[in-house]
Amino acid sequence: MPVSPDMAEDLAAAVADLYEAAEGVLIDKIRRALAEGWDSPVWAELKLAAVGNLQAAITEVIAALQADASGAIGQALTEAYDRGQQAAVAELGALGVGQAAAAAVALPTAPVVDRLAQAVIADTGPVYLRMLRTSVDAYRDVIARASSAPLLGAQTRRQAAQRAFDDFAARGVRGFVDSAGRSWELRSYIEAAMRSATARASLEAHSDRLGAAGVDLVLVSQAPEECPLCRPWERTVLARSGPPGRRTVAVEHATEDGETVRVEVAGSLDEARAAGLMHVNCRHRVSAYLPGVSRIPAVQPSRGTYEDSQRQRYYERQIRKWKRLADAGLDEATVRARRARVRAYQARVRELVAETGLPRKRHREQLTTAR
Structure with missing residues (x-):
């Protein structure tokens, strides 16, 4: 996998x-x-x-x-x-x-x-x-x-x-x-x-x-709401070893003895990662690329934009922030008002998810407490 x-x-x-x-x-x-x-x-x-x-x-x-x-x-x-x-x-x-x-x-x-x-x-x-x-x-x-x-x-x-x-x-x-x-x-x-x-x-x-x-070649998937750093590497073949830079390599067919296959390589895996691919929160996947067997997938439509995903992250941070403030309330009226702010930002998340089809990650809206 x-x-x-x-x-x-x-x-x-x-x-x-x-x-x-x-x-x-x-x-x-x-x-x-x-x-x-x-x-x-x-x-x-x-x-x-x-x-x-x-x-x-x-x-x-x-x-x-x-x-x-x-x-x-x-x-x-x-x-x-x-x-x-x-x-x-x-x-x-x-x-x-x-x-x-x-x-x-x-x-x-x-x-x-x-x-x-x-x-x-x-x-x-x-x-x-x-x-x-x-x-x-x-x-x-x-x-x-x-x-x-x-x-x-x-x-x-x-x-x-x-x-x-x-x-x-x-x-x-x-x-x-x-x-x-x-x-x-x-x-x-x-x-x-x-x-x-x-x-x-x-x-x-x-x-x-x-x-x-x-296996020296790997294939980068397409990911929804990709960021600008990753976009150049989507649906490309990379080499685990060797020098950076785009090139065409002649390699043996993965299952047919004696048969040679030419593969367009976009660069090295290390080069792509240094440029930002597979960064924290990256949703791209890397899989083995078998010459003559693997196929580069067709372009798939995204559910939303990268900016949409960042807006969702902002709402999640605000939900956690107001939950912390509710925990810090020194009187009941303050606590109630702050819980209302939590619900308001949760409503914004629901609206965004409904508009874009982005998945809602509820665990990112939660505070972990030991009390």
């Missing part, structure tokens, strides 16, 4: 769920700490005196997360690599070619998985310190803003605290900047890192298995 980045999407999401659940716990702990003793005239003094207790509680949550996440990362990458290998074996077996027997020989997973796992763990290492610092800073900021606002006659202490706490709950733990200078929220940052790693694991396993079976 063909392989694609979305083959391991669920594995990346499962790891990201751990971080999102921990973030939800942190928001809840801060909310509870702020709400306790609300009517006391010395509320601010009590809250500042309790910073150490809150910091200890947050540190405990983060330590548990770090232990769970390290194991989950390795497990997810091992599973992704195994899926890539199994996909190659199933694909060649279904084609009924002689290479299937060679592909069925197990390849060692440890070196690749260990390398990818260590890279992810290193990339996400700063996350834990950031979670601690951001949470404590948010707690202090709420106290400061709630204490000063009544003196200015601008708003009540509860209103000021809600507004300050909202700022934190809306953005979550942020400050993770990628190579392009973009700032990411916690879950998005972790999920992007894991999707990249799990996709690489499954793609490398698939390619390695094809190589072990003597």
Whole structure:
């Protein structure tokens, strides 16, 4: 069966769920700490005196997360690599070619998985310190803003605290900047890192298995709502090895001994991936191309545009944002109003899906919590 980045999407999401659940716990702990003793005239003094207790509680949550996440990362990458290998074996077996027997020989997973796992763990290492610092800073900021606002006659202490706490709950733990200078929220940052790693694991396993079976050419599928980076590589043949660049190669027929077939190769697989093919969230698939047997598929109409899919992703982020804000509400009226915003964005998703035929991915609208 063909392989694609979305083959391991669920594995990346499962790891990201751990971080999102921990973030939800942190928001809840801060909310509870702020709400306790609300009517006391010395509320601010009590809250500042309790910073150490809150910091200890947050540190405990983060330590548990770090232990769970390290194991989950390795497990997810091992599973992704195994899926890539199994996909190659199933694909060649279904084609009924002689290479299937060679592909069925197990390849060692440890070196690749260990390398990818260590890279992810290193990339996400700063996350834990950031979670601690951001949470404590948010707690202090709420106290400061709630204490000063009544003196200015601008708003009540509860209103000021809600507004300050909202700022934190809306953005979550942020400050993770990628190579392009973009700032990411916690879950998005972790999920992007894991999707990249799990996709690489499954793609490398698939390619390695094809190589072990003597298959050097692969075919890129067409994908709905393709992005501009991937579009040039759709429905093309790529070489697993060899130099970059378009060329015509003469290769032996996959099933007819002594027969030569000329194949138009658009470039190398590494070249296409470096140009953006198989990026995070890519829906393209790569399969074995058998000269004289495989056929390039006909063009299929898309359900919508790339811009439509990006609009759907925006609505999903807004749904999660307003769910976080509802969890951060300090009174029932605020919670109800924010749940109404959630329903409004869910309605927009339903309208978009009905108009375009895009699939609705409900799991991307959900918050993962441990409460």
